[in-house]
Amino acid sequence: MKTLKFRHEKKHYINIADYYSIRTRLKYIAGTDKFAGADGTYKIRSLYFDTPANKALIEKLESFNHREKFRIRFYNDDPSYIKLEKKSKTNGLCLKRSAPLTREQCEQLLGGDIAWLAGAGHELLVELYAKMKHQLLRPKTVVDYRREAYIFEPGNIRITIDRDIGSGLFSQDLFNPNLPTVGIIHGGYIVLEVKYDEFLPEIIQDIIQTNHRRSTAISKYAACRMYG
Template identity: 25%
Template sequence: MGETLSAKMLQKYFNRFELKYTISIPERDNVISNIIPFMELDPHIKKGYNNYEVRSIYFDSPLKRAYYEKIFGIKARVKLRIRYYPNFQVGDKELVFIELKRKMNENVSKSRVLVPFEDAFDIIDSHTPKAKKFYETASKEDKQSLNDVWYLYNRYNLKPVCLVWYQRSPYISKIEKGRFRITFDTNVRVRNYNFDLHTGGTGGNYVVPPQLSIMEIKFTSFIPAWAVHIIQRNNVIQEKMSKFASGLETVKILSLF
């Protein structure tokens, strides 16, 4: 039996800013020790753990439209993915999110639909009977999200191109609850074959070396002064890094050898 998803995990719509930093494990540990007086681990993490695993299947067009939009620095971008949190479920049902992630510079908005694990690849394709049946009973908001997903999926003939997974340690502010969080992603790996999410945690290749961690600062309106001070004190440098694009580059480079 998996853990019950928290209200935050079940949130279907996000609009916030995101800044990324690639740091060493010692730097990560130092930052965590600095933020502990102001932040705490997300409450939905399994008791006795300090992280959870995230697995995402990314989709792209045959001409790799989403990838090249990132590489060429297109300001307004959108990506489609299926996101899965192992060992988390609602009741006895195993669920995944079908997500659209839109980005305008550092501003990120997400809309997502919670669907049964075993039906995700059917529901993401509007032409299947399961997709049509799911749509019939979906909420107004979910129908709008599905319409957006299906438009993108059909317009660009999207197909799964890579599976990215990692361990995430998420911290939330004790003061700016729901408005400020920092996550640390480690052991970021990728593969471009076998898109079975149940076996996502094995094999693959590292997107960034295992001795590095991706720190993401996420906020709705501003970074608290105490956080700015900690970032400056640790001399971390912002980096425009995409796990999706870097993952595709990793498997592309490896395929040349």
């Protein structure tokens, strides 16, 4: 059984000049993500869940010490590989758990049929069922963006650069490849995320210049909820 481990996660806004500089240097020392296409990027689509009282959104905006959110996610408009994810944050450290889903299961869930979750055989699906029953957790917002990801093995470092972030507004039309979205980060800014275990090697600190850029509590879900 895989051991679950909390990790550090730092997020920064960067501009296009930062992006090209960081990208050029990363290519010399880090590998790329398995989902990347010929241009080094891939598309992520997520459907986030929340309660009628917007529990996940409020926990984020109020910086609760312990918070969580559920989402369904797939890549490059290809629904052959879909996963349910739960992302938790405690004392500033992050933990992510996931469970596989089929398109048919997703469509059942989005159609309001959730009874099958209780007997799905995966603890995360059972947890989602319990929270959909007792907290009235429901699909809320589609979030799209393009990601460029790099992996630096020493220290288990993952660096992601997210851009073209868009909100699907009030839609939960997860499998519509032509779903209209509204861009949510203005001024040409891009989101840089750095995830690591116990320490961040100096070589990575130098490349991404984290000492010169203030970490910020960016949430793509919260940003997309500005529109509804």
